[in-house]
Amino acid sequence: MSTLSGERSNESIKEAQQVLSISIVTYAADLHLLQKTIKSLSRAVKYAKRQGLLDHAVLVLVDNGPxxxxxxxxRGGLHRIWPYSLKSVRPFxxxxxxxGHNMALKEIASSSTDYHLILNPDVIMEESALSNALLYMTKHPETGCLTPYASWPDGSRQYLCKGYPSIFTLFLRGFAPKPFAAPFARRLADYELRGVTEQSDIDTIKIASGCFMLCRRRALDEIGGFSNRFxxxxxxxxxSLRLSRNWRIAYVPSVRIIHFGGRSSLxxxxSIVMFVRSAATFFNMHGWRWF
Known part of the structure; x- marks a missing residue:
């Protein structure tokens, strides 16, 4: 586990105390994995509170599933692993x-929260992840969203940051046979910002994955959250693109997670039909790039 770096005075710690809200949207979730996710979240919140970076946390669970x-x-004792505020939303x-995440934000609309964490139900975070993220956000008020260093469960690197996609690149990543995609390995690496998002903080990211997005609440409210067109x-x-018009999106490698997600587009x-429709909506909104 990584540790929070840097020494700060008691006065600066006190000034940094803030409120965090978290939303997790599920659909027929793996409850065993969800329990692990919330346990890791609880440990991270507890650690951040000990560091003086967090005063309170509220979790909103949105159940989209049957x-x-x-x-x-x-009802099964969630309070034992999550001793903080908890709300649940069950859409019709x-x-x-x-x-679903917008419904969670609406559920806590009257709450005075400084940051909001968009979190997948299959993410395990290191104990110091939130502390390192909150410390970065506190020091960089121009940052509206933060994305972490992610690994697959086997320890291999997972690249969450992306460049602007093209139709051809999306085809290579999601649908092309490996022998066909192999000659374009450099293109795919550039799209995933490999070599750029390694061990240094970067605040020029344009597109970040929704599995873990720590957002400044004011930035989310300014853009109205997620578009309901997707x-x-x-x-x-x-x-990400709407946030990046007025805010910076930062990749901070000291914030570390394990993400169990797969290539769901396949x-x-x-799922393929939904992927294609959403891609068309995205390109209609932000501009088409074929190659």
Whole structure:
């Protein structure tokens, strides 16, 4: 586990105390993995409170899924692993990823929160992740969103930051056979900002993954959260680009997570159709790039 670096006076620590809200949107979630996610979140909040960087946290769980699996989870002793404020939202139907997070923001609209963490139910964060993130955001008021260093469960690197996509690049990443994509390895590496997003802080990111986005609440409110034009896929791309018009998006490698997510764009015809539709919506909004 990494540790929070730097020494600060008691006065500066006191001034940095702030309120964090977190939203997690689920759909037929793996409850065992979700429990691990919330446990790691709870440890990170506790650590940040000990460092004087956080005063209070509130978690909003949005259940988009069928059945009552999350209800059982909520009644099954969640308070033992999450001793802070907790709210739950159950939409009348599956409203999608972005709209689900917007519903969470609406649920806490009257709360005075300084930061909001958009978090996937399959992310495990290091104990110091929130502390390092909050410390960076406190020192850089021009930053509206922060994205972390991510690994796959096997320890290999996962690249969350992206350049502006083209149709051809998306085809190579999501659908092309490996032998066909192999000659374009450099193009794909450049798209994922490999070699750029390594061990140094960078505040010129344009597109960040929605699996972990620590946002300044004011920045989110200014742009109205996620666009309701997306059901699934590309809503984080759109959010990033709208945020980056007036705020900086920073990659901070001292903020470390493990993300269990997969290449969901390849899972069945329905997912592929949704991916293509969302891609068309994104390019219609932000400009087409074919190659």
């Amino acid at each position: 059945g009552g699996g999350l209800d059982v989870f909520l 139907k599956n409203v999608g990823f972005g709209v 059901f699934l896929y590309f809503e984080d791309f759109d959010l 899972k069945g015809l329905r």
